[in-house]
Amino acid sequence: MRKKLLATVVGTAAVLAASSMTSAQELNFDEYRQMLRDGNPAELFEMEGEELWVTARGPKNATLEQCDLGLGPGVVEGAAAQMPRYFADTDKVQDLESRLMTCMETLQGIDSKEIIDGRFRQGERGKVAAIVAYVTGQSHGHKINVDLSDPKVKDMYDLGEKAFFYRTGAMDFSCASCHSQDGLRIRATGLPNITTPEGAAEGWGSWPAYRVSNSQFWTMQHRLWDCFRQQRTAEPIFGSDVTIALSVYMAGKGNGGEAVWPGVKR
């Protein structure tokens, strides 16, 4: 009996050692990310997006230079850090991607339906992603600053909070199942606790990002879509209210944190 007990104790010690090793490996990934910051391939998407911003395209053969991201037509620097926000012209709270769809439709005549029904990283939706890389890059180092005093934004925040805790799908998962405790991880990747300002800022402030493992650039819409897919539940429509509400919840909770856009991920 005593021998058995001793074995259990040894077993526990081994598990503890293994878990501390994992956190050490995560720290190593931060180091790796630091190295990659210098050559983050997301910059290639930023360059493509900057080009798209000033290129006359679409049925109306116009550029996006008059696009109003909330700070006035054509103002890009710092605009992403204050999104999602309420836009009077559309009477909607919009995230960056849905706002870009509005600009592409009104200025360039590119039908939003093509983007909504499209596929990630392809066609016009792929172009939206490149523009997101450019626009978010112009808020790199800015503080996340979403205006929760706006009642329409606050409504979306509350809806986002509900969606965050709403359990659904074959596994009865909510966002909170993975993102409401400190120190959790999926495989070797740390999961931010989005119910805290630090965790929310870490999540919101590091997407869109280039993923080294698959050489793909993912926007927040893509990230959220994949969270739903991993929940094994209905996948959200691109730019739909639930995705914007969750974005407002994350961004608003993370207010004051630093945006390190575009990020780089494993």
Place this chain on the structure above:
Amino acid sequence: MAGPMRIRAASADGVTEVRVLMSHPMETGQRRDSSGEPIPAHYITELTAKHGDKTVLTAYMGPSVSTNPYLAFKFQGGAAGDTVQVSWVDNKGESRTDEVQIR
């Protein structure tokens, strides 16, 4: 067609550091697509960097290098305003040349 490279070059104390980010799929030829067909190899084979007319680096690359490769190197000499030109050729014969002024 491959997109432009992102090149940065800065000189300090007579040494120029060049950092290059290339846009390239770097397909190994070992992978298959979703319908099971092999994806043909497509990777950069040779890269050349020039400072003015002088070649300062020649690199032979292969399929083991990642998608969208990043390369940093230093060479002796170079002053602010000089031109650094980087070119690559891939196994399909496609090529790309971009240049930047040293800061």
